[in-house]
Amino acid sequence: MLAQLDTIQTEALAAIAGITDEASLEEVRIAFLGKKGGLTAAAAGMRDVPADQKKDVGQKLNEVREAITSALEATGADLIAKKDAAAFASIDATLPSRPLPKGGLHPLTLVLDEAVKVLRRMGFALAEGPEIETEWHCFDALNTPADHPARNESDTFYFENGKLLRTHTSSVQIRTMEKEVPPVRIIAPGSAFRRDEIDATHLSAFHQLEGLYVDQRVTLADLKGTLEYFFREIFGAKTEFRFRPHFFPFTEPSFEVDIKLHAAGRAAKWIEIAGCGMVDPAVFAEVGRKRGDAAYDPEKVTGFAFGMGLDRLAMIMYGIPDLRLLIENDVRFLQQFR
Amino acid sequence: MNVSLQWLGDHVDFSEYSIQQLDELLTFAGIEVEGIESLPNHLVVAQILSSDKHPDAEKLSVCQVDDGSGTSRQIVCGAKNYEVGDKVPLALPGCVLDAGGGKSFEIKEGKLRGVDSLGMMCSAKELGLAADADGLLILSPDLKPGTPMAEVYPAVFELEITPNRPDCLSHLGVARELAALAKKSLKGRAHFGETSTPSRAAKDGEVSLESEACPYYTARLIRGVKVTDSPAWLKQKLESIGLRPINNLVDITNYVLMETGQPLHVFDLAKLEGGIVVREAADGETFLALDGKEYALTAEDLVIADAKKAVAIGGVMGGHDSGVTETTTDVLLEAAYFNPQAVRRTGRRLGLHSDSSYRFERGVDPLQVAGVSEFATKLILDLAGGKAEAELVVAGGVGEGPKPVALDHDYCRRIIGAEIPDGTIDGILASLGLEKVGGAWKIPSFRLDLARPIDLVEEVARVHGLEGIPSTTMATFSSASKADEAYDFLRAIQDRLASLGFHEARNLKLISGAQLADNFATSHRGMSPVRLKNPLNDEQDYLRPGIVPGLLASASRNEHFGRSDLRLFEAGRVFVASPKGEEIEHEHLALLLTGARVLRSWTDSKPKDLDLHDLRGALEAICPDGLNFVPIADGELLCACSIEIGTGKKAVKIGVAGIVPPARARELDLEAPVLVAELNLKKLMVTAKTEIRHADLPKFPGSSRDVAMLVPGDLPAGEVAAFFEVYDEPLLISAELFDVFTDPTGAKLATDKKSLAYSLLYRAPEKTLEAAEVEAAHGKLLDSLKKAFNVEFR
Incomplete structure (x- = not known):
């Protein structure tokens, strides 16, 4: 019996060694371990084994089954591994990818978002106002006299009913102060319009970012510190800039901010990037007249305001040479910003 | 506005300032420098001593020139428009010239067709002095070889003056501003506010003011003038800032305008019929202006007229027929103050703008009118001869000038946010010509922009500069809007x-x-x-x-x-x-x-x-x-x-x-x-913006059944979806359309039919469903579908 089991084992292992695929694996398994298989038949012979040998034969039987089973399993695993390898062997990993469509945001959105992120960290909340404005919000309340050149029909888009397309986002200063009492700390991104023929440096509609802070003791030093922080966050800690005295009807004192631009291969030059100043008391007085209260008493509150052109900021940040690229939506241009 | 550095030098000595330093001084005064025209270093006057043919190039000549160094210099040149002895600009090695388009090139010693050339003689175009030029720029024979060209053509600044500072629309005005900022003193007077010419009120019919748009008008009669070319110094001054010399009288008015900011006009007395009337135009009145164009006027426009006709549009432009010509001998010199709004309105309506209207629109100094008239009269007598009437004829009057403004030092510091000492604040205001009288500051008549305390704060901030002011930040919390x-x-x-x-x-x-x-x-x-x-x-x-x-x-x-x-x-x-x-x-x-x-x-x-x-x-x-x-x-x-x-x-x-x-x-x-x-x-x-609430996940598995059904080809799938949406079966969790099949050939499916296949999920929240329960629910659903759409199941 023991000899018979040895023979079965030898035969089984030889058969297993000859296995080439899953079908022959199954054949061999059935031939030895199936219901009518060699080992199963041998096991059936256990009942004829004398009692004193049963223990030895039983042990042998288990050893042989174990040997055959593990050889089958090993061969099976080997077959699967080979099949797996074969399944992926045909893949040419050097082929290009199966592409997914790629999209991206407009450069102006990116620039605006940069600016908004920084200003929100500084405690500014967003504000907005209509783009079709009244003359009062766009000019009168901003201390711009009726015969100011900016109010010419040659410079500003008007409607038959006397309203106009706002020429700056500064009108949102007025809209905000009409509704809210100090402290007011807002930024207002948005479109503004000027009656300019479109060319490389002019658009009839452009984008601005306005800022306003009104409280009891807001100073020019605060304005300076705020804009310095802002521009250093945007352009880097080493950014050089200067505040140049300037004139705006609605701020006094007024300044323009220049940053020093270092473009490759050219001498560094100062580029105007923002206008700013302390809110003119005449603006507070006019807002107060409209509100009919003393919330903006020019004797009690001070404030600063600033405004910058986002299109210009985008031109500087990305080296965009022509403003028209920003409104043409050529995908070859847009895809550079993702 | 173009401002010549040499002209500024008449008023303040800026000789130790470089162009860049002046640029900065102007910039931080709040005057934007839009451009600077200046000639580079290593560019000198040279005299051509000889000119010979180039041995190997027909179009070139080999010249020996005197560059002022004492030894002659050899230059190969392509131009033909010179004669030996002429004086021309010479760029020496090291000179950097503008090549246009933002590029520049440096002059080096080199060889041209094998002949040494130690520099370059230049045309007006190469120096940026003219848009186009034919040949070398021939200079005045009076110039000494070696003289830097920057002295011959001094720098000109193109300035953008903000609308609040009309007082800077003249050389004297800019000089006054820069002198204050550079802490320098003016060489001459700061202002033409004083005059020694006696004046008398206009007699009836002499000058009459009929419009509020002209509150003040002066006329000076000068007889026996001779209209000729201006002297070289005057021509050069005007040319240096881009004005074309015309004749001595016109040039004087232009010069005085650019010097003082006060526009003037000279009428040929012989062409005036009767006295001056300053009146509103009649609607429909036409006017032929100096520019040769005819303008249709309205009652909104102000004209200067004689007894019969308009002779000038007030503050904007003189008439074509009343101006000075070569035959003019007697003139009326007008110096007046026009209301800014009126001039702006007319200029805008007519689309007509001039150096005069530019200044009247922004506001001229009314107290300077008589003084400037005197100054111009003296120049006319000097350069054109003649004799002026002893008195200035005056109609109307000017106010007393700006009202004094009080400034609280603390208010100033509160706005600026810096501890600027009282003395510094006072010093800045005094340097700008303000005078502390009692508790308030007396404002110079030319500073029309200083009327409120905040206007004085602006001056302090501007002159002090932001450099010396701390950078502070104040953060407050803001709620999301x-x-x-x-x-x-x-x-x-x-x-x-x-x-x-x-x-x-x-x-x-x-x-x-x-x-x-x-x-x-x-x-x-x-x-x-x-x-x-x-x-x-x-x-x-x-x-x-x-x-x-x-x-x-x-x-x-x-x-x-x-x-x-x-x-x-x-x-x-x-x-x-x-x-x-x-x-x-x-x-x-x-x-x-x-x-x-x-x-x-x-x-x-x-x-x-x-x-x-x-x-x-x-x-x-x-x-x-x-x-x-x-x-x-x-x-x-x-x-x-x-x-x-x-x-x-x-x-x-x-x-x-x-x-x-x-x-x-x-x-x-x-x-x-x-x-x-x-x-x-x-x-x-x-x-x-709906509130998000967590829902418990199903605890028991569901069973799905697929169903494919034939429906009419034109039945919108949405109707079937709507059926499932409202179908009342608590066990039915979802119905997903997973296949739509049509066969245009009709082979597998009639062409007027389509097959819709749905996967239906059944699930109970509290237990695992038995197969029979699912079948029951599914069977009921199929019956309902059949009734609803008369479908066949495949």
Whole structure:
């Protein structure tokens, strides 16, 4: 019996060694371990084994089954591994990818978002106002006299009913102060319009970012510190800039901010990037007249305001040479910003 | 305004200042330097000593020149317009010349066709002194060789004076400002406020003022003048700032204007009939001005007239027929003050602007009028001879000048936010010519902009500069505003669309009337588009009522650049007017899809075109769950549907989606189907703001059954979906359409039928369903389906 089991084992292992695929694996398994298989038949012979040998034969039987089973399993695993390898062997990993469509945001959105992120960290909340404005919000309340050149029909888009397309986002200063009492700390991104023929440096509609802070003791030093922080966050800690005295009807004192631009291969030059100043008391007085209260008493509150052109900021940040690229939506241009 | 450095030197000594230092001084005075014309170093006057033919080049000559160094220098030259002995500009090695286009080149010693050339003789064009030039610039024979050219042609600054500082619209004004900032003293007087000429009131019929637009008018009669060319110094002064010399009298008025800022006019007395009348023009009165053009005037315009006719438009321009000519002998010199608003109105209406009107519009110093008249009279007598009447004839009067302004030092410090000592503040104001009298500051008559304490604070801040002021920050907390919420909401959608493969577009908000036909935004029914009163052109005369017109134009433009597979979106403001004429602004979001669904590649070499279902998928990806597309009879878009969130009475219509009519798409050269959607962002935001609550996950497994059914080919799948939506079976969890099959050949399926296959999921919340329970529910459902649609199951 023991000899018979040895023979079965030898035969089984030889058969297993000859296995080439899953079908022959199954054949061999059935031939030895199936219901009518060699080992199963041998096991059936256990009942004829004398009692004193049963223990030895039983042990042998288990050893042989174990040997055959593990050889089958090993061969099976080997077959699967080979099949797996074969399944992926045909893949040419050097082929290009199966592409997914790629999209991206407009450069102006990116620039605006940069600016908004920084200003929100500084405690500014967003504000907005209509783009079709009244003359009062766009000019009168901003201390711009009726015969100011900016109010010419040659410079500003008007409607038959006397309203106009706002020429700056500064009108949102007025809209905000009409509704809210100090402290007011807002930024207002948005479109503004000027009656300019479109060319490389002019658009009839452009984008601005306005800022306003009104409280009891807001100073020019605060304005300076705020804009310095802002521009250093945007352009880097080493950014050089200067505040140049300037004139705006609605701020006094007024300044323009220049940053020093270092473009490759050219001498560094100062580029105007923002206008700013302390809110003119005449603006507070006019807002107060409209509100009919003393919330903006020019004797009690001070404030600063600033405004910058986002299109210009985008031109500087990305080296965009022509403003028209920003409104043409050529995908070859847009895809550079993702 | 052009300001010559040499001319400024008449008033202040800036010799130790470099051009760059002056540039900075001006810039920090608040005067923008728009350009500087200056000649470079190593550019000198040279005299041509000899000129011989180049041995190897017919067109070149070899010259020996005297560059002032004592030894002659050899220069090879191509020009022909000179003679030996002429004096010309010579660029020495090291001289950097402007090559145009922002580039420059440096002169080096070299050889031209084998002959040494140690510099370059220059034309006016090469020096930037003229736009075009033929040959070398021949200089005055009086110049000494070796003289730096920068002395012959001193620097000219092109300045932009802000409208609040008309006092800087003259050389004296700029000099006065710079002297204050540089702490220098003026060489001569700071102002023409004083005069030693006696004046007398105009007699009847001599000068009469009939309009408030001219409160003050002076006339000086000068007889026996001789009109000739101006002397060289005067011509050179005018030319240096780009003015063309005409004759001594006209040149004097121009010179005095640029020197003092006070415009003047000289009339030929012989051409005036009777005395001067300053009056409003008669409506329809025409006037032939000095520029040779005829202007139609109205009662809003101010004219200077004699007894019969207008001889000048007040403050703007003199008349063609009353001006000085070579035969003029007796003149009337006008110096007056005109109301800025009146001059601005007339100039704007007529589109007529002059150096005079530029200054009157901004405001001249009224107290200087008589003094400037005296100054000009003296120049006329000096340069043109003649004899002036002893007295200045005066009509009207000027006020006393600006009122004193008190400034509280603490107020000044409070605005600026820096501890500037009282003495510094006072010192700055005094340097600008203000005088402390009692408790207030007396303002110089030329500083029309200083009327309030804040105006003085501005002066302190300006002169002190921001450099010396601390940078402080004050942060306060701000609550998120509605605008903040809208911004964040849109930003999330923008990011989502970008990762779905969309590029963000931004179009001009001004569109043409023709583009209005491309507007499909339906939230504006009953509204009308908003048209500009004064558009620039008819391509941009309407405000966009929707975004799709712009996106279609962008798609067409991309197609022309060879890019026809597009996924674009744009968000922004749109405009309509209500029937009452009230403008309404909305924030919209629009999507446009066209071209291949996937990028063509080796994995899919013939990708299918994007279709309506791709558009809807994109919309579902950015909108909250529960989005419905309800067909509408739009008439413009194909397959138009209203985009709704929720159903029934609670449905919120947020926009519209559909296919652009192929005929229109083809007009735009877009061949593949163009899918568009436009939604109202605010409505979308409202529906998206539902509270999120966690729901327990199912504890027991469900069972699914697939069912394929034959339905009439024209039955919308939406009707079947609606059936499942309302079907009353608590165990039915979902019904997903997973296959739609039609066979146009009729072989496998009749051509008027289609097969819809659904996967139905049954599940009970509290237990695992028995097969029999599922079968029972499913059987009931099939019966109901059959009744509802007369379907056959496959």
